[in-house]
Amino acid sequence: MKSNKLTYAVIIAGVVLVAGYFIVKPKLAHNNYNKGLVLLDSAKYQEAYEYFDKAVKMNSKKPDYLFKRGVALAGLNKDSIALLDFSKAIAMDSVRFDYFMYRGISNRKLKQLDVALADLDRSIQLNDSSSKAYYERGLLNAALMNYDASISDYNKSIELDGTNLEAFYSRGESLANVSDFKGAIADYDKMIEGSNATAEAYKKRGIFKLKIQDYQGAVSDLLVAAEKDNADKEILYNLGDAYSNLKDFNNAVKFVDKALAIDPKYDIAYGIKGGALLRKGDFKAAIASFDKAISLKPDYLKAIYGRGICKALLKDYKGSIVDFTKVINLDKN
Template structure:
């Protein structure tokens, strides 16, 4: 049974959706109470864009195993994709409660709170995500954005600098460093950061506009 679950997960990962669906149907026919089969079917449905049915399958999995953390996590991701952030938060919290105490869950919780503009909650969860996985560039970047939104500018600069140290071609991190230095009224350093963003991504409109505005201000002095 376990081998079939692993095989189904591998087929989904490889994009062999029909083969995976056939195998999962077999698993459910063999054992209609197989919670993990419903979770994997939920993953499959979510991947192909059938979000509503995916939620039904995750909920069915939870009916059979109310402590199955991956079912809550899958449902949380699907609600997030639908921009149903309150529902997603509820599921991610349940996933953590039932043992999925991993960086990805805290990252997704942080994004939910960020999208709801509940920034202190976003900050706390994104900080936890970065502590649990310091090498996750996206968590680090989102943590920096949240710090910047809360006007904790010096901390945001420190985090964005970590991002570009780990990923030298992160144009958006350089852009946000530029915004931070402009906020700190260090126009030349801000322009340097915008230049770095534009060198990586010449069509970075925000960096281009930021640079033009600061150069205009400097020329007036």
């Protein structure tokens, strides 16, 4: 009799424990989810993923748990795995714009651009007041080289959130791609004024200023860029180009030589150096630079033409005719 009572007691205790676990389990899952959110906000993607993973394993019926696990995975650049979570979340709740938006972002990162565009279009259909959704679609349209469409998306993103400095930066790039360099500079002005701008930002604004022949402005920006990153050959080459256009040929050669020290096979830099030396009047040194440029890039028209001018000025008329003839044969226009 006592044995039966003990057995019943054990069974009842087991039932109570199991029932208690299933009652407490959703709370434990949500606690893990909340811990994951805190870590995700701090960009601690691995730790966030671990908590979201626990939450999903305790309750796989919550689309938000799957979605946030996907966001953490995307933060770890595991976008192909993240897509599985985003798709599962969408299957459970197909009216959440952020689910489609993040799936579109991962598809873009994986170069699945048409699929990404469909996701981002759907995201905006579900919520046309999300600055981020328009910004992300702008990035995608830029990747597709649909620059006018990307500018339209960035415009809307900025209209919805004027503090989104990344949207100004990206719109500036798209404006430059349609040759609106003044508009690009205006956007970079806002971005640079509102943030601790990188060398890349100053470099690009400097290059845009070169395009509109604001050579002094280009030098100012490119010098800042060079202070921030003195190992970027493009910054140094463009500094040389800007100084050459200001007729400061010594500085032009100085900065181009720095670019060439980083990359001795930088053909365009030899061309700029040759041009600066030509304008300086050092024709023999200019020919040596043009020779090097042409050896690296045999169809480098500006270098061949510049060498022809140098030869003519040195009264090597036969040599100059040979070079000018090459230019004509290479470029009928």
